[in-house]
C-alpha cells in the first residue's frame with residue numbers, strides 16, 4: 637500500500653528534491669531521524685549513484701527497518717546508517733568528510749531532513765527532545781552548502797512536542813537573514829494538533 641503523504645511532508649520532499657537537483661555532485665544528504673526509512677530511501681533515490689545519505693537514529697529497530705527498505709530498493713550502498721543520536725551529527729560528518737579539499741571529497745550537505753517526535757507503532761517514550769534537536773541543528777548548520785536545505789517536521793500532539801516545536805521555531809527565527817531563508821508552514825484548516833514544517837535554506 638502506498639504511504640499516505642501529508643501536505644507538509646510533500647512540501648518538505650519538494651524543497652529537498654529541488655535543493656538536491658541544483659547542488660554540485662557528488663551529493664551528500666542527511667536523514668537525522670531515520671525511523672522506518674521512508675525519508676532515507678527518498679534521499680537515497682535522489683543523491684544518485686555517487687551520492688551518499690547519512691542516516692541516524694537511536695533505535696536499532698529503526699535502523700534495521702531502514703536497512704531493509706534500502707536493500708529492497710537495491711540502494712543500501714548509498715547510505716551510511718549510524719546508531720547514534722543526531723546531536724552527534726557534527727562528529728559523524730567530520731568522520732565522513734574528513735577533508736573537503738581532497739579532489740574526490742564529498743562536498744558539504746545539500747539537504748537534510750528531520751522528522752521529529754516518535755516512531756509510529758513503536759515505543760512512544762523514545763522521542764526527539766529540544767536539547768538534542770537543537771544540538772543537532774547547531775552541528776549541522778555549518779555543513780550546509782549554499783542553496784542547501786534543512787527540513788524540519790515538528791509535531792505538537794505528544795508529551796514534550798509543543799516545547800520542542802517552540803524551541804526549534806525560536807532558534808530558526810534567530811538565524812541571520814543574510815545567510816538563511818526561514819520558511820514556516822502549517823495546515824491551517826485541518827490538522828489538529830498542529831504540525832509545522834520549517835524549511836531552512838542556506839543563501
Ligand SMILES: C[S@@+](CC[C@H](N)C(=O)[O-])C[C@H]1O[C@@H](n2cnc3c(N)ncnc32)[C@H](O)[C@@H]1O
Pocket residue numbers: 668669670671672673674675676692693694695698720721722723751752753754755756762763764765768
Ligand atoms: C517520526 S520518527 C522518523 C520517521 C522517519 N523519518 C521515516 O521516514 O520513517 C522519529 C525518529 O526519531 C528517532 N530519534 C529520537 N531521538 C533521536 C535522536 N536523538 N537522534 C536521532 N534520532 C532520534 C526515533 O527513534 C524515531 O525513529
